[in-house]
Amino acid sequence: MLRPSLTQTSGTTLSGCTSELGPQQHPLGTLSSYATADGSYSLYSSHFKEAFHSSAGALAEARSKFVAPAELERFYGSKQLRVLDVCVGLGYNSAALIEALQGSSIRLQWWGLELDPRPLNLALQQPNFKANWSLQVLKILEDIRDSSSWQQKSSQGTLLWGDARQKLNLLPNNLKIDLILLDAFSPSRCPKLWSEEFLTALARKLAPGGRLLTYCRAAAVRASLRRAGLQLRSLLRVAGEKQGWSAGTLAISPEPNEALSLQGPSWQALTLMEEEHLLTRAAIPYRDPSGQATVEEILERRKQEQQHCAMESTNSWQRRWSRDLTGECH
Numbered sequence: 001m002l003r004p005s006l007t008q009t010s011g012t013t014l015s016g017c018t019s020e021l022g023p024q025q026h027p028l029g030t031l032s033s034y035a036t037a038d039g040s041y042s043l044y045s046s047h048f049k050e051a052f053h054s055s056a057g058a059l060a061e062a063r064s065k066f067v068a069p070a071e072l073e074r075f076y077g078s079k080q081l082r083v084l085d086v087c088v089g090l091g092y093n094s095a096a097l098i099e100a101l102q103g104s105s106i107r108l109q110w111w112g113l114e115l116d117p118r119p120l121n122l123a124l125q126q127p128n129f130k131a132n133w134s135l136q137v138l139k140i141l142e143d144i145r146d147s148s149s150w151q152q153k154s155s156q157g158t159l160l161w162g163d164a165r166q167k168l169n170l171l172p173n174n175l176k177i178d179l180i181l182l183d184a185f186s187p188s189r190c191p192k193l194w195s196e197e198f199l200t201a202l203a204r205k206l207a208p209g210g211r212l213l214t215y216c217r218a219a220a221v222r223a224s225l226r227r228a229g230l231q232l233r234s235l236l237r238v239a240g241e242k243q244g245w246s247a248g249t250l251a252i253s254p255e256p257n258e259a260l261s262l263q264g265p266s267w268q269a270l271t272l273m274e275e276e277h278l279l280t281r282a283a284i285p286y287r288d289p290s291g292q293a294t295v296e297e298i299l300e301r302r303k304q305e306q307q308h309c310a311m312e313s314t315n316s317w318q319r320r321w322s323r324d325l326t327g328e329c330h
C-alpha cells in the first residue's frame with residue numbers, strides 16, 4: 001500500500017540535521033514534518049517521495065498494525081521475547097511495543113535496522129513525540145540515538161545502522177526471532193527491502209510460531225513470503241483507516257501441531273479476491289540476488305518479467321473484483 005504522497009509544501013522542511021551532508025546527499029533527501037490525523041508527528045522523505053506513516057496516524061498505525069497483531073500476551077510468563085524492527089525510522093513501532101510490555105517481566109531482546117539516524121533525531125526534538133512515551137521508553141529511544149544500544153533490567157537492544165540488506169547478516173547466526181516488524185517504504189519506492197531474497201532471509205530468522213508484521217498487502221510481497229514457507233493472514237482495518245481491502249499482512253512461521261486460527265482479533269484468512277491477486281502479474285516478485293541492486297535495476301527486472309509471463313494481468317483481476325476493490329494495488 002502506498003503511503004500518502006504529501007507534497008513538500010504541506011509539511012515543514014527540516015534543516016536541523018547534525019550531519020555535515022546537505023539534505024540532498026542524505027539517503028532520504030530532505031525531510032519534511034507533518035502531523036498525522038491522530039496528532040502524532042511524522043516525516044516525509046523527498047528522496048523516496050513518500051510519507052513515513054499513513055495519514056490515519058503514526059501512533060495509531062504502530063498500535064494497530066504492529067502491536068495488536070503481535071498479541072504480546074502470548075509471551076507473558078515466557079522467558080524472553082526476541083524482536084527485530086526493520087526500518088526503525090522515528091521509532092514508533094518499537095516504542096509502542098515496548099510501552100505495551102511495561103509492567104511485564106518479559107526479557108526483551110531487541111534489534112533494529114535503519115539507514116538514517118535523522119528521523120529518530122528529529123523526533124526526539126519534538127515535545128509532542130516525546131509526550132507519547134513513558135520515561136523508560138524515552139530513555140531507550142535516547143540511548144539508541146546516542147549509543148546505538150540500550151539496556152534496562154534484563155532487557156537490551158542494539159541498532160545496526162546501514163543498509164538492512166547487509167546489516168541483517170550481522171545478527172547472530174543462530175538467533176531465532178519471535179516478531180519482525182517490517183515497515184519499509186512501499187515496494188515500488190523501496191523494492192530493496194521487499195525482494196524475494198530479503199524476505200526469504202527474514203523468514204529464515206523467524207522462530208517456529210514467529211510472526212512477521214507489515215502494513216503492506218502487495219501481491220509480490222505476499223507471494224514471496226508464502227514461497228518462503230510462511231502462512232499468510234490479512235490484517236483487518238481499524239476505525240479511522242481509509243477504506244481498503246486489507247490493512248496489511250501477518251505472516252507466520254508454522255509451528256508443528258499448532259496452526260494459527262484463520263480468524264483472529266486483528267486478522268482474517270486471505271479472501272478469494274486476495275488469493276486470486278497472488279495469481280496475477282502483480283505477484284511477480286522483486287528480485288535482488290546480489291543483495292546490492294539499485295531500485296532501478298530491481299524495478300526494471302520485474303517489469304521485464306511481468307511483460308514475458310503468462311499470468312493474468314492485474315487489470316483483468318481488478319475488473320473482476322471491481323466492486324470489492326477500493327484503493328490501489330501494486
Ligand SMILES: C[S@@+](CC[C@H](N)C(=O)[O-])C[C@H]1O[C@@H](n2cnc3c(N)ncnc32)[C@H](O)[C@@H]1O
Nearest residue numbers: 052087088089090091092093114115163164183
Ligand atoms: C516508512 S519509514 C519507517 C517508519 C518507522 N517504522 C517509524 O515508526 O517511524 C521507512 C524507513 O526505512 C529506512 N530505510 C530506507 N531504506 C533502507 C535500507 N536500505 N536499509 C535500512 N533502512 C532503510 C528509512 O530511513 C526510513 O526511516
